[in-house]
Amino acid sequence: MPAIYHNNEQGSRLPTLFLDLEGTHQLKQTAESLGKTVVEEKACQLTSLFEKGLKKDTIYYTACDSNTIYEKIEQIQSMQTYFRLGINLPSQESDLLDQLLKKKVSIILASDRAESEWCEHFKKSQEYLVYIDPWFQAHLIENYQVIYNAFEHTPEQELELDIEKARTTLSDAEVRVFEKILEGKSNRKIAEECFLAVATVNNHVSHLTKKMEANDRTHTIKRAIEEGWVCVG
The missing domain is CATH 3.40.50.11230 (Rossmann fold)
Known part of the structure; x- marks a missing residue:
């Protein structure tokens, strides 16, 4: 290594x-x-x-x-x-x-x-x-400034998704999963809260990542911020 x-x-x-x-x-x-x-x-x-x-x-x-x-x-x-x-x-x-x-x-x-x-x-x-x-x-x-603004916020602040903008690219199921990703939830936790199989959540994450031309979950959030889908509330 x-x-x-x-x-x-x-x-x-x-x-x-x-x-x-x-x-x-x-x-x-x-x-x-x-x-x-x-x-x-x-x-x-x-x-x-x-x-x-x-x-x-x-x-x-x-x-x-x-x-x-x-x-x-x-x-x-x-x-x-x-x-x-x-x-x-x-x-x-x-x-x-x-x-x-x-x-x-x-x-x-x-x-x-x-x-x-x-x-x-x-x-x-x-x-x-x-x-x-x-x-x-x-x-x-x-890149550092984008990540800092997204994640180094106070406890009262949250990353808020503009659902209508997200729906122009993602399906309703992918939007729900992406909202959970913004909350910092793991795929297993998302599956539990949405009453889905982990494999189903994995597929949704994979599909939404590809649709947003990203390489992983963190990059997906960065792309959403750049597209104006996400703001710090």
């Missing part, structure tokens, strides 16, 4: 696995200039890579795309091995960035920088245990 390090640990010597959405040659050249061993692996061979063992001062990288990256992250994070996980992705993939931050990613770089700038940020990422390209800072701050 990706390690959680203390500040005095030398993260730069730990093995790093990069998932590269651009397939750029820059990573190999820059890493080798820093004295790192660089190993390219096919995405389908990641499991065998861990079976052989990851080596210090080595950077492993594999190409993937936005449709397969979650599957690959789940696959490699199930491995009981300490390493840093890096992602090289286009700067416009901000929604993807939101989800990657939940996956214990150590390094995130903007792949569409000019080559010289990208190389400099890659080098900086080797000096820190966690490094996120400054290109993403504005989005991170905006």
Whole structure:
């Protein structure tokens, strides 16, 4: 699993696995200039890579795309091995960035920088245990403010759903389930309160998440706030 390090640990010597959405040659050249061993692996061979063992001062990288990256992250994070996980992705993939931050990613770089700038940020990422390209800072701050406003409210305040707006996209059953999600209820608790099977609630949550083009429950709430369906009452 990706390690959680203390500040005095030398993260730069730990093995790093990069998932590269651009397939750029820059990573190999820059890493080798820093004295790192660089190993390219096919995405389908990641499991065998861990079976052989990851080596210090080595950077492993594999190409993937936005449709397969979650599957690959789940696959490699199930491995009981300490390493840093890096992602090289286009700067416009901000929604993807939101989800990657939940996956214990150590390094995130903007792949569409000019080559010289990208190389400099890659080098900086080797000096820190966690490094996120400054290109993403504005989005991170905006995202934090949305989440803060949604969840850091006083006990008297609640997240209120505009049901009519929600019904333009969701079914009546999905609206009822989403209201419970806004109350912080688990799927099992929703099932109990709505007299439904847990499997039925799971299906409703899955369908409403897809309809709202979100990746999970938290992202669904964020999307609802952005669409003006939810306000803090």
